[in-house]
Structure formats: C-alpha cells, structure tokens
Amino acid sequence: MNKMRLRYLYRLNIFAACLLAACATTPETHFYVLNPLSAPPQAAKAEAPERLIGVGPVTVSALLERRQIVTRTGDNSIASSEFHQWAAPLKEAITETLAQNLSALLPNDIVKAYPWSAYGEMDAHIVIDIVRFESTAAQTAELAANWSLMDDKTLRLVKHGQARIARPQAGSGHTEAVKALSETLQEFGRQLADALLKNNDLEKMK
Template identity: 45%
Template sequence: MANQLSKWLLPVSACTLLSACLSTPPTHFYVLEPLSESPPPSTTTETKRQIGIGPVSIPALLERKQIVTRLPDNSVNIAEFHQWASPLKDNVAQVLTHNLATLQTGDLIRAYPWSAYGAVDYRVIIDIIRFDANPEQAVNFEARWSIMNEKNHTLISNGHSKTEHRLDDSSYPSTVKALSKVLSEFSQELSIALGKIK
C-alpha cells in the first residue's frame, strides 16, 4: 500500500513543482544609457586637464539589484523581477564619466579610482540623495557635488542639483529611460561648472 501511495505522490509532486516553475515570471535586467552623441574631434594643442569623477555615493536604499520605486503612502516597492544588470552605483559612475567625456572634449575624464592613470588635476565628488521614481508620475534626482583641486586640496566649486523628469508611462523601461535622462541633465550641469574653471 505504501509503495502504491508513493508512486501516486511522486507524479503529483513533480507536477506541482513544474507548475510553480512555469508560473514564475522572468527577471528583466536594465542598464542606464549614456549620452549618445559622439564628441567632435578636438583641435586644441594645449595640455588637457585630467578630471576624476568620483567617488559617487547613492542612498543605502538603492544599493540593491532590484529597482526601487516610491509609492504615494511613503512606502517603497522593490521589484524582484526588474533588476539592474550591474551594481547601480557603478552604472551611475560609468554613465557620468562617459557623459562628461562626451561633453568635455578638451579634458581627459577618468572614473574613480583612477590610480592606474596617475594623478588628476581636479576631482568631482558626487553624493546622490535621490534617484528614484513615483510610478505614473516622475523620476526624481537630487545630488550634492563638489569640485576639488587635487594639487592643493582646495574646494573650487560646489552645488546642489535637483531635477524631476515626467514619465511617459509607469513601465520599468520608461522609468530607466527617464533616470538616464536626469543623469544627462546633471552631466550638463557639471560640464558647465567645469568649464568655468581656468
């Protein structure tokens, strides 16, 4: 009798397990996109400034692989099946470095840590306070930044940036696209600040 029962339970268990696997949605992975414009060829013969980007910090809440969105009741949604393809802090730093290399064609832009390239002339330190979305509304970006002279360790410039970008829809692809957009706008702000340094 026990043998017959186990023979009956095995197929039922297998079917249940298979059903559970089939019902699990696939995980989608996302990356932030940098500016797509190719920089124009540089014609200057002057020595280029070396500018280091970083370190970049993000809120502890965002230091996870899942994409985080804020809900109207001050709670958050952590999307188990919509994740960053690489650590978010690294992706943000890579995009900012790429964007500034595109915008600052007269400078050499290095990502933190840049020890392999030697010393830099200036360092841009970025502390991101908000980098998230309210579904069906907008993405929010807020950061404090400082530009330091690395040769004499003095503060050259600093600022507080706050930006909002409306969402086309509440989908995760739309959210990631809008987050890339606010990073592009922030990069342009940093580029203007760097351009004022002589």
C-alpha cells in the same frame, strides 16, 4: 471502495505534481543599463588635453544599495522589483555613465571614473552623493544629488552644489523608467560640465 480510493489518490498525486511544476517556474529576470550621452560628431579634441578630471567617489543612499530597481510608491513607501534589476551595481553604473557624459560634454578634457590611480594625478575631481535616483508612481524619474568639486593640486574645495532633476516617463514599465533615469543623469552631467567650464579657479589649471 479501494478502487475509488486509488483513483482519488492518483488524481491527487497528479494535481500535486502539476502544482509543484507551476511553483518551480519563476519569471525571467530582466537587467537594465543606463544610457550615456553620445559625443557630438562636430566635437574636435585639442592636441593636448586641457585638464584631467576625475568623477567620484560616488555614493548612493542606503535605500538604493541594491540590484533591484526601486520605485517610490508614496511619501514613506517604496517597492523594489525582484525581476527587474540593474545589470551592474548602481554606484558603479552611475560613476561610469557620468564619466561618459562629461567626456562627451568636455571633449578637450580627459575624464576618468573613480578609481583613476592608473592614470596618475587628476587636476580636479568631483565627489558626488546620490540622494534619490528612482521612478515614482506618477511615472516621473527623479534624481537628487549633492556634489563637491575638488582641486587636486591644492587639495581645496573649489565649488559645491545640489542637483534636483525630474523627467517624465513615456510609460509605466521599467524600460521607460530606466530611460527617464538616464535622462536625469544626462542633465546632471550638463550641470556639472557647466560648473567646470564657468569656474574661474579651474581656468588656472589650463
């Protein structure tokens, strides 16, 4: 009877050890970055920059203030993945990516991400509030943002607007979601560049 009990306890200990080892093994965390636009090869910069443009400050909704990538699963529900995260805080990542996008789209201007104190005073800067920046269960990446263009010389609001952009994902994975989210940010950059190019008040800065 004692031998049977010892054999039973031995097997129980082995099972417990295996269970603890399995619990100790956690999935690998994957980190993601946003893809900016590439500058067109034919873009030629002017000898002197026409304007100094600042991007930021950028704010994101409290829902997005996290490293985990957010997926909207319903009208009133979200899911955040513990093992699929942004490589940098999302607010900073969006600011830097938008600055790169605008640099590619406005080759004759100098575009700097907030804070730009090391580069001196800007001619203008764009204040951005990101309301939505997430993928959905329908495999669509969505961006919603409010923006304001400020004249730094006169401290005046020059123009403001809203952006609502959606891009389909090539698949259901996080890699496809981040690629589609990057595309929404690229389109947002095009809209901001268009506003900068068309605004008559900013023409006076040249």
